[in-house]
Amino acid sequence: MKRIKLAEGGGGEETWRLIKALFLKYFDNPHLSSLEDSALLEVPSKLAFTTDAFTVKPLFFPGGDIGKLAVAGTLNDLAVMGARPLYLSISFIIEEGFPYEDLEKIVESMAKTIREYNVQVVAGDTKVVPSGQVDGLFICTSGIGKVIYDGLSCRNIREGDAIIVSGTVGDHGACILAQREGFYGELESDCAVLWNLVEKLLSSGVEVHAMRDPTRGGLSAVLHEWANSSGVSFLIEEEAIPIKEEVKGLCEFLGLEPYHFACEGRFVLAVKPEDAEKTLDILRSDPLGSSANLIGYAIKPQGYPKVILKTPYGTHRLLEPPAGELLPRIC
């Protein structure tokens, strides 16, 4: 089996061969193939810029792999700020001895994921570290996007705003947990690029105040951050939150809160209440948003801003913010 060698990260001949044989094969474009120290880009005047490191374990899971996740995660961070993704940079940190075939699968998956969005990988870096000094493969991606919708912010949520999720929550977290614990079943990550759906929505005339993709910390983290940033509380109908039966089952079995589980292909929206129906129609017309639902509203806080769940029994309970170890290496 062909394995990655230390020399392929040394900056010498082997590194150049790896770049040409693998990275340029899948990501070829004039910016990248020029092999300069920086890509020179003609850009619009208002940009979004974001970065993420990916350390997910296992590297391959039902519904995706670290490559697809790294691309989707960064493109989605641009999308939820109203920015059309344009350019990506990718840094690979690879353990010596990593199977070349797996690296190629991951690179191919990244290339396939960006293809339909007209996104170019314009900068990259490859480091190889000695065996045992990193677990397999980590990837860092940074993204640049063109802002096409202004004013989205976690500070912009107003009392009365309708809170909508674009699909079932917790799928990615449950899938990774199941893989690690050996509970093999129907669980699949929701890992996906949201841009096309986001663009459809933002160009429809609906008034969106905030969007966020609920990754680490899940729906709960998003709502708590929004509550703190906008100074509102949320009253959320538990029964309205779409959750797959398998995810619910795993959470009940392990005594975990599905609202703390990461999604990687969903977004949460705060929209003007009058636009909630139209938003749902648009989301549900797309396969990525088919299980979208209105889950509650922003309300005037009594005391400090909080997230209140209305249970199926009609009682209220406070949703705790995520804390503790949750699930290391979830993304």
Next chain:
Amino acid sequence: MKRIKLAEGGGGEETWRLIKALFLKYFDNPHLSSLEDSALLEVPSKLAFTTDAFTVKPLFFPGGDIGKLAVAGTLNDLAVMGARPLYLSISFIIEEGFPYEDLEKIVESMAKTIREYNVQVVAGDTKVVPSGQVDGLFICTSGIGKVIYDGLSCRNIREGDAIIVSGTVGDHGACILAQREGFYGELESDCAVLWNLVEKLLSSGVEVHAMRDPTRGGLSAVLHEWANSSGVSFLIEEEAIPIKEEVKGLCEFLGLEPYHFACEGRFVLAVKPEDAEKTLDILRSDPLGSSANLIGYAIKPQGYPKVILKTPYGTHRLLEPPAGELLPRIC
């Protein structure tokens, strides 16, 4: 001793506390403190964009640390493409149990390094992975800069161009090697941000065709890449290459070629021959360029493009391109 906990990478309350207590303390600016999924930036229309991962070992070394290196490395990749650094993103991948005090030293060092360049850290990410799954700390940085000088490219070197190095070569590589092997002496990394010196030069009217910072693979990698990209050979006077005595000594002792050793605060330039003297004057007037020297010329290749060293004895030898393992985790 306070140590980094897994929970501080979980995306919950502990992560937010770490971000506020440490990262915002040192990198505070409105883009970062807004804590949105992407930073929204007003930018000029022609940008440079670059990324790098840093896995250097040891994390602290004479002349710098992984934080200073990560910042300088990315700013220098912008600088050598003629771009004034504007914005940075930083991703930290931290091993569980990493000393908080060391992380703070590194973050402080990064903040100190960017301070005089008016560069803002506008996006970031923090991952914590379980003990043993990464060796200490890795950092990925991406940078955006404004292009102020057009036409720099590894393809633009012409026969006759003067080749200049801005200072002694191999200092960083020799320093890291000495640290790892326990040869403690006077060796110090040249790790530094080059922008101010580069700007002075580019605004002086000299005609520069290409610049590159000789990191992994050293001066040899730069000259070989340039030879391949521009289709020229180089005739380099060995005695003209500035090398510190300590670096020379270490290389002789270990039988290594100093031209393959990484620098982290130097750049190599190809300039119009008539502008060589003026270039040297400008470089030498700055502490970072005090040992700058003209080391040779681009010449018409006979056969394939190559790098020819004229030895102190007047004979010629071919400089081999860097290959093999060189020094893993040099940057």
